[in-house]
Amino acid sequence: MMTMRKTILAALLFFLCLPLTSIVGEEPPNAAHGPPPKAKPHRRKGGESFPPLPLPATPLRRTEKKRPPSPPTFIAKVKWGSPTKRIGVDEYGNKYTFWDWEGARQDIFNLTRDASRRLGVKYGAKVIDLRNFSGDPDDIPVLYFTGHMPISFDEATKKRLREYVISGGYIWAQACCGASRFYKSFVEQMKDIFSDRTFVKLPLDHPVYHCYYDITKVRKMYGGKVVEEIAPPLEGIYIGCRTAVFISKYDIGCGWAGLTNRYNAIYPTDARYLGINMVNYCLAYHKLGKFLAHKKVYFENDQNERADFTMGQIAHAGVWDPNPSGVANLLKAVLANTSTEVKFKRQVVDLDRGDFFQLPLLYITGHGHFSFSTRGAEALRRYLLAGGMLFADACCGNLSFDESFRREITKVFPGRKLQPIPLSHEIFRSLFQIREIAYTPLVQFQNPDLNLPMLEGIEINGKLAVVYSRYDLGNGWEGEPRPFAKGWDRVDALKFGINLVVYAQTH
Template sequence: MTRMTRLIAPIQPSCRRVRAGNHAGLAVLTPIYRGIIRCGKSVVRVTAWRPCGRPSDSAVELSVFSKRISSMSQHDCSGRSHCGGPDRRSFLALCAGLAAEGLLCGSADAASCGPPPKAKPHRWKAGESFPPLPLPATPLRRSEKKRPPAPPALIGKVEYGKMVEGTDEKGQKYSYRDWTTDPADVQSLMQHVKQSLNLDYRGIQIPLAQFSWDPAELPILYLTGHEGFEFDEDLRKKLRWYLQDGGTLLGDACCGMKPYRDAFLSEMNAIFPRHRMDPLPLDHPVYSSFQKIEEVSFIGEDQKPFKGAPFLEGVHLGCRCAVLFTPYDLSCGWDGHSHEAGRRVWSAQTGPQDAIRLGVNILAYCLASYQQGRQLAISKRYHEADAASDEKFVFGQVVHEGDW
């Protein structure tokens, strides 16, 4: 970042009582020079002081005032080699040295030349309310911080999986739920969806015991993990009705673990025995629902990077893909990290960008096909279609004047 030092003019010596440097009390100082340092869009005014009554070659203190951050700070330069004499050359060298070290411009200025980020809204609201006192009571004014309304839920991370226990290399025991290894994957993905699609949705964690199995409440269920699992027959029946009613199931094999892949494929075969889970072709709408994705970066099980066509598997109900499964890990990319084991969508150059692009496309496809799935869920039923009727079918022949 370009920094420019400009000397305004020498100052007429006059002793002033100011708080100097890190001293606890007040000191009598004489201003010597005043200058301006520009650091990007920040303007900093610098004043050189000398202790009153000291010779001209005594140590100099700088008083720095930044107009941008509106704060006063002092830097004691008595220990620096270039702070000796209060001449023009020493003053300019001193200012240039402080600017180069970033002492006159804050870290925010050094990182960005734009305006500072907007502060979060306080959302304070004042109004009259009745205190919980016996009537008659005088209304009291009070200020309350209001919470903004929550956006509708789009995807629910299923709280389902084994308790994993083990011992690390140092001999310390650990335990965790299989679905909690990437705690911020859904929240991070929803932020990217908001930035890309300009749609404000949120993700939640949902225990299946408390779920209503209504796609109108939660259109997408997200199931991830490492270990194998098995549903009971009642859960398979509810999940089948949920998917046939317009919901979508998104499965992710975290770290590309084979036990989880095999368990997920086995459960889908049990839920839909007449429907196979097949790889989605490259011309499938999920690969072009938002961005056209023809190639992504992978890391194989041998930890060697390679590039290829995106690979997703799915189960179609009608013309809608109701089950989407990724055998290559996407959740770690959504969470913004990688591991030294397993297979995943990841690039050494761009990091998780391909995983994020695929995630945004998957949610865009689910949103676009939601109404279609709800319409396909409507089926006509003809009551007593197979019931035998004991009534006779009677028809008559019309007698008319012609040749009947």
């Protein structure tokens, strides 16, 4: 089962990656990271130092290895901070000097080597100075920061890092030896750069924990000994439904480098598996990152005198906007397939304000946990009782959103439960006749026989007031595949979305 799973995901990754071109704790004193390994000796014969003939150019010696072309760079370790070197002690008691940004010197080089072997896609790693970096994610998809000391960026660098991530790039960070000074300062710097977003603990159903290896627990080390098993430690910042910034407060880089005498670190094998998954995730979502960088914007037609249909989207404490252009694409499809005039602008709704009663349809989606305030739940209940309609879907099939929505809708209607919507219901034929649907590859892999629309709802006075799908539709509306999403196929998602709008208009 695991072999088949890896084969399918590796094949999916290959096709998706073709466009790519180019415990909190302090560090114990004298923590050893190890100097770089010595180069292997070159086996050359003495006589080979002279060319056999006086040619105008010296040819390659017979046993001299031809250097293959360098693979494209996947990840770059970023130089940062003070020019002052630190002193470390290796496992033999020998002192050496190192820069704080170096961390475990072989970390990303070992990781890209291991990932290339596993994934069958060859990439390289290097060290860079941001002052000499183009800022193009196609040149370097991932920037990697590590260290022990507090980190900070000037305003120009913050702007460049934001533009890099918004353009499709990724940032990885990890606290070497679990150094809290680095971890806390990096989180604060990211808050400044992405003031409209925040780090969230990545749930266990996040694709980064399952896109190659299935990871549910990792072993934490201290002083070279395993002390406990913990949940995977990654936190992330979302751009759309792409996790674009990753941070670990425990050391994973030393595990990539194969170092075992670590403090506040993840066991090397677990760290390597986690790192390979991170590589796989970023490669698979590279195309989506480029797509989201070019957000589609539709403008209202102020000259339109006919009645408009405006769709509201509910903002909540989770990742509430994972498909920035999904609603706009759906409304465009409604315009193309019906006589409805629609506003090409989504209205963001704050339930606590209660100013959305004029809207015929509300939409809620997202990743992560959320909750309605008492005031917001009451406003939504009055809106639905007055004839409004709510559609909800769990973006990418996110389990945390699914749990939250089921809990919160009982807060809105304590005496009512979500019930399966039968295929005979009018919503499946309000415009398009829907009997069977296609799902995304991951759903097909997990449920090969599933071809029916799995929708639930709540009726009030014979009319659907709430429609919910635990499988994603918003990604289908947006039109760009999410490699590890659990959802409806794009064509069927749009067809049902149009039916939904028509049903809301006519009821």
